[in-house]
Amino acid sequence: MTSIEYKKGGTDFDQINQIVQHTNKLISKLNFGYHDNESVLKILSEVVGYEIDSSNEINLPFSSDYGPNIKLGKNIFINRNCMFVDLGGVTLEDDVLIGPGVKLISVNHPIDPKKRHNVITDPVLIRKNAWVGANAIILPGVTVGENSIVGAGSIVTKDVPDNSVVVGNPAKIIKEI
Template identity: 45%
Template sequence: MDILERLLKGAHVSAADPGFEKVSAIIDKNSLLEQDLNCNRHTHAEQHQLLEKIMQQKIDPTTQVSLPFHTDFGPHIFLGKNCFINKNSMFVDLGGVYFGNHILVGPNVTFTSLNHTLDPTHRWDVNSASVHIEDNVWIGADVTILPGVTVGKNAVIGAGSVVTKDVKANTVVVGSPAHFLKAI
């Protein structure tokens, strides 16, 4: 199993792993594409094509991504249909960020699927844990979603929240760390 598959499966990967050369090559290529996407004028169709190149997959035409858009990797972002991602989103996606359908994402939202070890002698190693956003979720502005979190169907995450654990379906959570506010 190559490094990309291991990262999607929640692996601990040493910074010395030779597979990181493959990761670095993709990051280098996508950094240039991201810069082009965010800094140059493009039609909507051209923006969509650049996003597909960054993510290395088709994106449903009903999904919209507002610029600027940021990722530290790209190919491990999986978007559903009819999603709206507002300006200045950040995807730390080596561990996988999965969207269902009909997702609303406010501005300045960060999705993080990686963490580093606490042991300072191995601090550069990474632990991956995918993020899952189920159908009909609304994520407010300035939210951070941490590795391993699943946000259940129809949930709402209030602006400024830091989501450290799973969010149940049909609930509203707010705060840092995010906590249950009410059922929907």
């Protein structure tokens, strides 16, 4: 996916809101009551629109504001209290680890105050075998490289190269792996 701007009040917004309402029902079903991992993956498969691989483990609660633009590979672990803002696309490749409280954000708003209620989407990509630490925030358009680590609490505003460790706000490379 590439960057797209959706205008508030446009027909696209109506279609998006219909999907959001459907996703909200499923996420509510997911997060209230006990579900084993098989049930979690089944409900999330309804949210994303394809069968999520059984090798994935997702701890609840989990949140998404849209749903169908989440793409999950295999052998992924997503810990508790994560939020995927996925209208612009959120992709996790195989073997990714997502710590508790992580936010993956693929939506922003224009700087122009007259357009501020529009949304601009830009995909987030977490490459194979990356680890995003607890409470990290990955902002729109960011790719976290293969085997890389995002330190807990970091805010990632720019792409992270393969085999790197980044920490801080904004996140900076502190080490190569």
